[in-house]
Amino acid sequence: MLRLFLLVAAVRAQIYVTQEQFMTPPQIIANRGYPAETHTVVTPDGYILTLHRIPRGRIGFGGGRPVLLQHGLFSSSFDFLSTATNLSLSYSLADAGYDVWLGNHRGNLYSNAHVTYSNLDKRFYNFTWDEMSLYDYPAIVDYILNVTRQPNLYAVGHSQVEFPAAFVAVVVKYFFAIAPSLSSTHLGSALLNLGAQFPDLAEYFEEVASLLPLATAHFPAGASDKNMIHWLQQVRNGTRYFDYGSAGNLAAYGTPYPREFNFANYTVPTSMYFSPSDKLVSTEDMNVAFSRLPASAIQKIRNITGFGHFEFIWGNRAKAEVYDEIIADINRMEGR
Secondary structure (H helix, E strand, O other): OHHHHHHHHHHHHHHHHHHHOOOOHHHHHHHOOOOOEEEEEEOOOOEEEEEEEEOEOOOOOEOOOEEEEEOOOOOOHHHHOOOOHHHOHHHHHHHOOOEEEEOOOOOOOOOOEEOOOOOOOHHHHOOOHHHHHHHHHHHHHHHHHHHHOOOOEEEEEEOOOOOOOHHHOOOEEEEEEEOOOOOOOOOOOHHHHHHHHHHHHHHHHHHOHHHHHHHHHHOOOOOOHHHHHHHHHHHHHOOEOOOOHHHHHHHHHOOOOOOEOOOOOOOOOEEEEEOOOOOOOOHHHHHHHHHHOOOOOEEEEEEOOOOOOOHHHHOOOHHHHHHHHHHHHHHHHOOO
16 A cells, blocks of 8 residues: 555656646746745846745745745746745745745846846846846845835845845845855866766756756756856956956956955844755855854854755755754744
């Protein structure tokens, strides 16, 4: 009987994934039995961003403080929707009564419009995470708080996260940084290490093979060439703004070299999760991040064994070892 149950469950899971690989994020949310909403935000520089929302859990319990989940490079809101419902951070937060918002940065599948430029115009892609941090993140946070009438929110970010700017600190109550790529100077050859990550991905997908059709249907979700170049520049330049070359830097920054990011005014209380097994965000680069961020802002550091970079989002262990702790911390801060 147990073998029959497992066989039926496996067949149902495969059908489930096959259906969802052709769905949009709101359709996936609805397919899991949750309410789904789509919202649009226009940034000060004209990009039209799409937010996906799960306002409450399946049993109708909601009304909690909003939680913003933000994806990494080449990704989208799909990242937080793809795993089994009982292993997902987004659905677990909704079932805990929180108002879940899923961001999409400029240039990905769901935020590919501008008030002036077509997404076929090269000017549309003239951005890196500098602009995402300066324009996208504050616009998203402001929109969510205006809609929900809440004074602040919690934020979770994976990989290429934009540490909330100082002026956002008042409205971001707490930030959970998962495998944050603040520095890449210890990667050596970025492309070599990127390639070295794929065996881990292959081994990982052997364990959760039913996710493969769904994941590849939504990833990569798009980005600008300039953003990718900026990520590669981090290997050489460290935590600096985009390098335009000497003449371009003089025009943009007033110096021949790109300016260092200044985190001195960063005040958002933050938990940071990383793993020595992550080949894209090394322990050495995490130590750079710890040294650059004010010690007073870092409330918790969690060094987790055996997590590849993508396992923090798609791995079967993430719920028990990362997400449950995040939800427990939010519950504690909410007095639950």
